[in-house]
Amino acid sequence: MSKPRNCSDEHLLSKEASPAALELDTISCRIFWTPLYSPKAFKALSYTWDSGAFTQTIKVNGKELFITKSLETALRHLRHPSEPVTLWIDQICIDQKNDQEKAEQVGQMGRIYRAAEEVLVWLGPAADDSDKCMDVWKTVGKEAEDWGLMSYYTPQRWPTLQKIVQRVDPEDKKTAEYFEIVKRAMPLLSMQVLKAMAAWCRRPWFTRVWVLQEFGLASTAIFVCGDKRITADQALLAFQTLQHGVGQFFWVWPSSQEEKTRAMTLFQELDPIQTFFATRQRRKGRDAGRHAGDSLCQLLQKVFVGGNRLLATMPCDTVYGVLGIANDTEKLGIQVDYSLKERTDLVYVRTTRAIIKNGNLDILALAQHPKLVQGLPSWVPNWTSTVQKSFAYQAGVDNAPFFSASKDALGLIDTPEEQILGLEGFKVDEIEEIAGIWEGSEEYWRAGDQYEAHFAYLAQIKALCVLSESKEKNIYSSLSRRKEAVWRLPIGDIEETELFDGVRATHASAGAYEASEWGDNAARYRMATQRMKDKRPFITKEGYVGLGPRYMRLGDLVVVFCGAKLPYVVRPLEGGLFRFIGECYCDGIMDGEIEGKRTKEEFLLV
Known part of the structure; x- marks a missing residue:
């Protein structure tokens, strides 16, 4: 849907869903423009398109609009029985056939998701004991939240938390309090719940690149799975608490070696969610002035390097999908440009050049062989293939590098072609x-x-x-x-x-x-x-x-x-x-x- 001529880029298109009548009624809504600098209260939806086929219809301002099955399912779960719900949804609020409008709106998505009072993360209908999983996340997360675990996630208090979780002083009051929470949590972690958690983390939402910035930019993010809801903060704290419990009590839980092996295998399957939580915490820390946040290069490494790489339908979105949460997007000068959607090589060349020009030459460590993108120079990483970590990779992004092979300043040489790096x-x-x-x-x-x-x-x-x-x-x-x-x-x-x-x-x-x-x-x-x-x-x-x-x-x-x-x-x-x-x-x-x-x-x- 195109923007009215009298609307500036400072406006966003919102959708208001009518209250539910009967479960199988056609979903009806109206769309309207609201100023982005002072919008009407709204929620933003984060979800996956699945196959991307537009097979379902809803009524928008009285006219039929085709949407994906996954979105229609989400809307049926999210609509209120008696009140309208105001949402921003990319599939409805952006003309998906208009590359110029897509580029403009993608450029605004960072502001849109920040402006939302809540970002609803739709994971899908209940399945695979997801209700049990959500209940445990909420029970453990709420108790850890009430204890004040989140307050330790600052550079000043993080060392104190490490002493607590490592039980440096078992007699310490805070250590004793925290491990009482851990002890109460561990019996909840049955094999059935562990399997449910692993299935929860395998849901398609955790595999898509676009949702990372939607989740990371939200002031308040809510996981919605079936009819259950839990805040992102509670899910993070539950995961961390259970992780500490497994580390401390693994030798007594579960009792048999076979069960231990199964339990650890399942617990390791929860790993993909850490990228989402870590990115969100880094963004929150940046907003609070505690640290710089993540650069585009750091985000690309988190998302595409190693085993848990995220997916994008169009290769160019491996870059465009994280621009909104990077702390150096403006400095790099990278613009969303869907006229290049068939020229993945140029998108990657220009991105790599910008990162190098900004002083990070060691992105070259991620330019690996073989090259699968046609026309991609040897010095440019291919974010659509499996990229291995550098041997000098550090999990702590703020740590000083291990090596300094050159003490000299970056020496870029002008070249006649952008595919040649001098x-x-x-x-x-x-x-x-x-x-x-x-x-x-x-x-x-x-x-x-x-x-x-x-x-x-x-x-x-x-x-x-x-x-x-x-x-x-x-x-x-x-x-x-x-x-x-x-x-x-x-x-x-x-x-x-x-x-x-x-x-x-x-x-x-x-x-x-x-x-x-x-x-x-x-x-x-x-x-x-x-x-x-x-x-x-x-x-x-x-x-x-x-x-x-x-x-x-x-x-x-x-x-x-x-x-x-x-x-x-x-x-x-x-x-x-x-x-x-x-x-x-x-x-x-x-x-x-x-x-x-x-x-x-x-x-x-x-």
């Missing part, structure tokens, strides 16, 4: 030998000769370190630092703490390096090697040893781009051009050492 940097060396791919293994707790693949991996790296030493090149600051390479390389110089956070490797890893007997340190060392999965050990002509992408070849170059935290592998092409291959760990150059040993060069990536 960067200043340093050529480290040419790759001379490559070992086999480290496939990794989740069985990092196994020890001794039961874990042959792990020790074969260590042996490959050790052989390259011996070869490096035989070259007698002065590439390390000291002989003792050279000796450390053999245990730093397998874990990318990042070790795991007791809380499974990554930190720069210490000599504790040296002690665990060749452990063949059971021990926590050895298990954590093996776990740390999983960061380097899918990488190949290599050695350069001068003797630099590292781990690079699986698609690297002999003759590829290790380079450090100005402004980059990591080194990268590139492949020389004809005409002075280079193909970007991927990130690497290269021992001895991760902290800016190469810049005093090489002259600056120009690299044109295609």
Whole structure:
């Protein structure tokens, strides 16, 4: 539906649903414009389109309008028996056939969802014991909310909460109070309820990219599933409380090993909801001035990197769908433009260029092979495929980076074509030998000769370190630092703490390096090697040893781009051009050492 000519972009179109008469009556509503800066009170709907087929009809201002079955089902559940309900619904309030209007309204969606008094998250009709799931979420969440758990979600009080949940002082009053809540919650977590929770988290809403910003921007978000409702805050607090309970009481609940395995498998299936809660909490913290919130690059990593990637019908919406919640959208200058909906390559090129120009060169770590989008340059991430985490990924987005391969400022070079990225940097060396791919293994707790693949991996790296030493090149600051390479390389110089956070490797890893007997340190060392999965050990002509992408070849170059935290592998092409291959760990150059040993060069990536 087009906007009246006398309406500015400061207005939004709202829908008022008439009260229900009979259950099967045709749904009737009227639409009207209201100023966005001072709107009539309204709720916004967050839901999924499912197949997207417009098969159902409703009456809008007396005329028939076709909508999806999923929306019609939602409207029947949400309409009030005796009062009109005012809603903003994209399917009705935006002309879906008008790309220009879609772009304009998508650009306003951030303001629309912020302005709504509530965002109703429609998950679908009751099924798979969802009523039991919602009841447990609400019971546990309400008790945690009344105790004040949400007040600890600030930078100042977060350390106190960590002491409470880790039971640093079991006699502490707050610790005792909180774990009384946890103890009351755990009996509610039966296998039936766990299965219901897992099914709840598998609902289509949790798989779509657009709903992330709708949920994240809401001042108040309400999950609606069948006839049950629960606030987003209560759902978050319930999830966190039950998570703490599982961590503390896992060894006594459930009683049998078989039940434990089933329970943990089901509980891990709740993981997808964490992205939604984390993004919403970051946005709330940003609005309260507690931290900066999430940049577009950080959001793209949360949503599309690793196992729990969200889906979009049109590839361009992998970017457009999170612009409204990013803290740097205006600075990046990225505009929603559906005239490019068939040019995914250009959308991704321009997005990556904007992020790099804004100072985040290490988005390059997510430009991985093979490329599945036609025409996509080698240096541009493909958000429609499975993107693996960088080995230097940090869960805490505000943490300082592990490495600083370049101390220099970003050096962008103007190029005649936007598909070519020009960067200043340093050529480290040419790759001379490559070992086999480290496939990794989740069985990092196994020890001794039961874990042959792990020790074969260590042996490959050790052989390259011996070869490096035989070259007698002065590439390390000291002989003792050279000796450390053999245990730093397998874990990318990042070790795991007791809380499974990554930190720069210490000599504790040296002690665990060749452990063949059971021990926590050895298990954590093996776990740390999983960061380097899918990488190949290599050695350069001068003797630099590292781990690079699986698609690297002999003759590829290790380079450090100005402004980059990591080194990268590139492949020389004809005409002075280079193909970007991927990130690497290269021992001895991760902290800016190469810049005093090489002259600056120009690299044109295609």
